[in-house]
Amino acid sequence: MAVSRVTLQTPAGVCGLFRRQLLQPSLSHPTILSTRSIYGEYKRPGQPPDKRWPWEKIRFDFSKGVEGIQKHFGLLKDEFVGRLRGPEGRPLLDHMLEQTLVQWEFRGPESLDQWVVSSDKEIGGQSEAYLKLGKNNTTCMLYGTLCSVPPRDGETRYSGYCTLRSKQTLLSFDRKRHFDWSTFNTLYIRFRGDGRPWMINISAEMYFSHNKNDIYSYFLYTRGGPYWQEVKIPFSKFFLSSRGRIQDDQHCLWLDKVNNIGFTLGDKADGPFQLEIDFIALCIDRAHTEEFAYEKFKRNPEVP
């Protein structure tokens, strides 16, 4: 939104007001009134607000510049060279003929860098969640404790959740990299839980900024026990929700620009939990012809 710039360019009165306020000694935060500067970028609840001036947020550093150039141009070169081999850097025959694709596997400590763990500690709750590599560095283990006592801030009513979400993959120059899963139609996960019901959230790249919190979710029921569990969830079963509320206007998940996958637990049972994931893959189930599992017609018709 360009409102902040507009306020600076409006007649001298407003600018003068702004300048007068600058002369006052103890000001620690910007006072330009606009929605973007009031609410800013998403502020993780529980963290102090970022009250620096905009120019204080830039860091001028020669070594950082050199590192940046090396890294990003290196990535750019890899992309160009990769295009010669095939789409997305993989051989063309692979891309055309593959029936399964392993997207995330945990075979080494660097694979944990692709994931972010969060719990309701951010809003003031008392759950804990940690991520580590399993035995033999071959699986990942998400473990911790849930506590559904809501934080006493007067507005939160429910609490007690934890999430494991994959980080946004980046191309050169910090551009977002989207996964193209359009050839597949089923998600395949091999995991071992402890009987708790989890929820899988997939977030895709949307066109409008209004839809930036749109998440497609479905449930993951664990059996518990010492045996590994394999589950296949077709993408037609994922329902649309935004900021935690199921939407009335449902549509299917579009697989051509997928950003993240996440697992979340919030089953109101206080106590320890653990989930061990072996790998997350995609496959095609040719027998599954369903396009979408939920009705798309208008659910709240207007007054006739």
Add this chain to the structure above:
Amino acid sequence: MKITRFLMRTQHAGWITLFVKTPIKPSCFHAALLRPPIPRICIGQEARWIHCGSTVYKDKPDNSDLSKLFENETKAKSLVTHDDLFERTAKDAKNKASFNRVVDVFNKQDIRRRGHVEFIYAALQKMPEFGVERDLAVYNKLLDVFPKEVFVPRNFIQRMFNHYPRQQECAVQVLEQMENYGIVPNVETKVLLVQIFGEKGHPVRKYQRLMYWLPKFKHINPFPVPFELTQDPIDLARFSLTRIANDLDAKITVYQYPSTDVTETGEEVTQPHIVGIQGPEQISLLAKHNPNRPVFVEGPFPLWLRKTCVQYYLLRADLVPPEERVQDEPDPELVGPNQCLFYPWQIDLDLSRDMGDDFSYDVEDVEEGPVYAMCMAGQGDQATLARWICGLQETNPILGRIPTVFRLESGSRELQTAADVQHDSGQNSQSGSEQEHIIEEEQLHSQRMKQ
């Protein structure tokens, strides 16, 4: 009919004020008389008296004016929260009957249902204490507290502007608590909501959403757990062991029933229950186990069934390193020149499959040692588990020759026990016969993992 008498009285007493305020023709009165006795404002301000409680009506003389009426209404009030009502009524027992009684008391005390929003919020808070949070009839009774037809919007402007927002929000909160507990509302809820808020308000929309999504997701759990779990530990153990065994052929054996004996010295000796499960595949695997390698009794591992966490123990072995693995000789009938060519076990032809037919996943398998048996016991100490091993020996005689190591967790930081289970770290090994044992001291794992 009280209402008709009231109308007549207003006619006599406030005749002049009536005429001044609104030009009402006598026909309107007749219409009002003929209508059913629903409190409706049809004669300006004074008709508010129709909504009065019956007690007030009885005490007041005919020609009291409005201010005195209100004074007397507010005189005896002090700041009493609705929670108090619940506390007072439930001194003896907190159950559905007393909850219903509290709601009835509130309903009877004022026909206008003054403060019903706060009362409903307080009742929603108190529901878990009274144990009625899963009862649909109680929710319907709570929705019945709203006065009917007062909050129904009557024209498009009222419909646009969120008519009676506080009451709508309160009803949405009632439905949201129903959604939290997974209770599907029924047609009585819909009728109540339509009577109270009309068809296009937020509560009815929320009801429609509940009726769309809840039935879709109610039964999608492939491993369902009933709401009321059995309290009997043996049945609970049976249920959870069949769940985790993942094998329909697995058999459950109860090695020991819980009992309390009183010895001669007067001490109480409690025997915990031991329930074990083992499938035919596991029996055959254990029979092939190399007696030189130990088997481990590991535990306790948590298993969650809705809100209860139970603990189970495993009997398993470590992974055999590849050089010591014994390859099974395939049956010569299946392989070799005499095999059946229609269903071949192994073909020596060089048939390569395209990647278009390859449905395997490009990951190395996670190799883990085999699991031979599982059990759930009342106490997690070594003596009980040793008793389990002895019981297992009856079906697996090889266990007598295999050294058993106890790797028991003792109070790790994450695993908080739900039941009172004692742990101690495994020190000694236990064997059923005279063979030499390998005594291993297992260090405590700081975070327990299922391996």
